[in-house]
Amino acid sequence: MDASDTFRNIPPDKQRRVLEEASSEFARHGFLGASMNRLAARLGIAKGSIFKYFGNKEGLFAQVFTGSVDLLSGSLRQARDETAGLPLAERLERVLLVGAQFARSHPNIYRIYLKMLFNEDFPLRERLLAQVRALSARFLTPIIEQAKASGELPQSLDVPLAVFMADAVLERFVQLQAAPAMDAGPQIGPTFGLDDPETSRLTAARLARMLAGGFTVG
Amino acid sequence: MDASDTFRNIPPDKQRRVLEEASSEFARHGFLGASMNRLAARLGIAKGSIFKYFGNKEGLFAQVFTGSVDLLSGSLRQARDETAGLPLAERLERVLLVGAQFARSHPNIYRIYLKMLFNEDFPLRERLLAQVRALSARFLTPIIEQAKASGELPQSLDVPLAVFMADAVLERFVQLQAAPAMDAGPQIGPTFGLDDPETSRLTAARLARMLAGGFTVG
DNA sequence: GGTATCGGTGACCACCTGGTCATCATAGAT
DNA sequence: ATCTATGATGACCAGGTGGTCACCGATACC
Structure with a gap:
């Protein structure tokens, strides 16, 4: 199964919350300074989940900015x-x-x-x-x-x-x-x-x- | 002895070279992304020396920008x-x-x-x-x-x-x-x-x- | 010769990073 | 009841970070 499919399958509420919190993290700290650990902690989910959704940090960023x-x-x-x-x-x-x-x-x-x-x-x-x-x-x-x-x-x-x-x-x-x-x-x-x-x-x-x-x- | 005194005592050529290379490092990577290890390596001096001169990363940055x-x-x-x-x-x-x-x-x-x-x-x-x-x-x-x-x-x-x-x-x-x-x-x-x-x-x-x-x- | 003072060194430290993956929980199908 | 598929987890990894400090070599003073 594709990684992005996993993200698309989870509840829309959660999708929105993840993207919202991620954009906040990037906005605050830039790409380099953004921390996946901190993001996972703030979302209250495991870090592994985020990587399942977006592959890597870059994938998450692309998803945030797209649209x-x-x-x-x-x-x-x-x-x-x-x-x-x-x-x-x-x-x-x-x-x-x-x-x-x-x-x-x-x-x-x-x-x-x-x-x-x-x-x-x-x-x-x-x-x-x-x-x-x-x-x-x-x-x-x-x-x-x-x-x-x-x-x-x-x-x-x-x-x-x-x-x-x-x-x-x-x-x-x-x-x-x-x-x-x-x-x-x-x-x-x-x-x-x-x-x-x-x-x-x-x-x-x-x-x-x-x-x-x-x-x-x- | 004060840390900045040490820097002032070394040969002016070396002073200039250190500040020049440091400003290049900050310009390329920003403050967060700049690496003291990389800088020391490029200068061909020990990392400890840089910290002797400027105390910490922030001190180095201030020195670079001043003037x-x-x-x-x-x-x-x-x-x-x-x-x-x-x-x-x-x-x-x-x-x-x-x-x-x-x-x-x-x-x-x-x-x-x-x-x-x-x-x-x-x-x-x-x-x-x-x-x-x-x-x-x-x-x-x-x-x-x-x-x-x-x-x-x-x-x-x-x-x-x-x-x-x-x-x-x-x-x-x-x-x-x-x-x-x-x-x-x-x-x-x-x-x-x-x-x-x-x-x-x-x-x-x-x-x-x-x-x-x-x-x-x- | 002895010694204090200086600049210079790099192994070492605790901490954080992005990323992995074996394992678990659960729900649906048979 | 059993099997499968899927999402979720967090301990774990290698590598990099800023920063420290015991030690070294040389120079200068007594």
Whole structure:
């Protein structure tokens, strides 16, 4: 019998609990620092069971991360499609909020993503990061290009450079929103609406406007 | 006799070699993953010697990182003071280039910084990150404020928000420049002048202009 | 020559790691 | 009642970890 079959056969409740606790362990300690012994102890099951389910540590990690990218992708697609035709600033604002929302509702996955970003010893790192990076490009590019086509942005605009800049601000904004939950350390400047959805919306709106129009429209 | 005295007494060449190899070890594997055994082997000295010098792993790490922040601080201060009075875009460009330059000439320190960013198990993490974050705020804020005072930027500009945005783009730009050396994985969009100083300058200039004027001046 | 002081050494320690596997408990089929 | 299949277990393994310390060789002082 296949190892993964065993995991699929156990009660769904237990499946969820295992994956949840595992993602928490990886989020807290990274791949290297995560301990299978500690995880088994916290779950109250034998270590051998976990290895029966996933083969090895890497298999468990893959299982934890799989599917999460699709989830984010769905939210972004929805934001892009629902705002088609709206002004650039409003569309960017939506993307900012979707990103922040994802980080807040999947804090463990987001923390793992952040750790993976600059830590080479995660398995599947290149493939997973490529997927996420592709998301940014795939959803920001059409938004910028539509604004260019509609005349809202000049024809001379360098689209890849603009996408790069928007992506930089997006990632940083999301980090900031998720900061308290993930203990990301001290951040620059004042707190731009942490935990407060209303202030978060306002900050996103102002950032989006500033992105579209530059500092001159601050 | 104090442990650190022992280190100060050995030949300077050896001191430098030890610190250099240690920073490489931390850069490659992070704090947790760095191995004192491996380091001793690569240096060709006994493990006991390293512990005599620095007490423990944490002491070694502190010694490696100390002083590097001052170095970056000096370069930034120079950039800020030398460009006083110049247009905003030119000043931002200089800051971008200084950051990229630092990451390129101190790749190990920069890699350690990146790993520390989202990895909670680094010693002294909060203090060190706070120092770096303070640098951004300390040098970007006066630049923006001067542009506001000189009328180049409107009085309505939200300075902290503008600093936040500039910092986001700055950090991302530096990451991109240092990417190949540090194996940061796939990046968004095309390569904006990696390794090529001339293209790097050009990208910095365009990014700075785009920051100051927004997408409309692409 | 004797001795104290220094840097340098590596065997050794307790502890933890990911991973294995013989063994057990149980439930369903015959 | 017996056999089989499946999930669960935890003692056990080899190997690596950060850290220690009794000892060594050399140099300098008396």
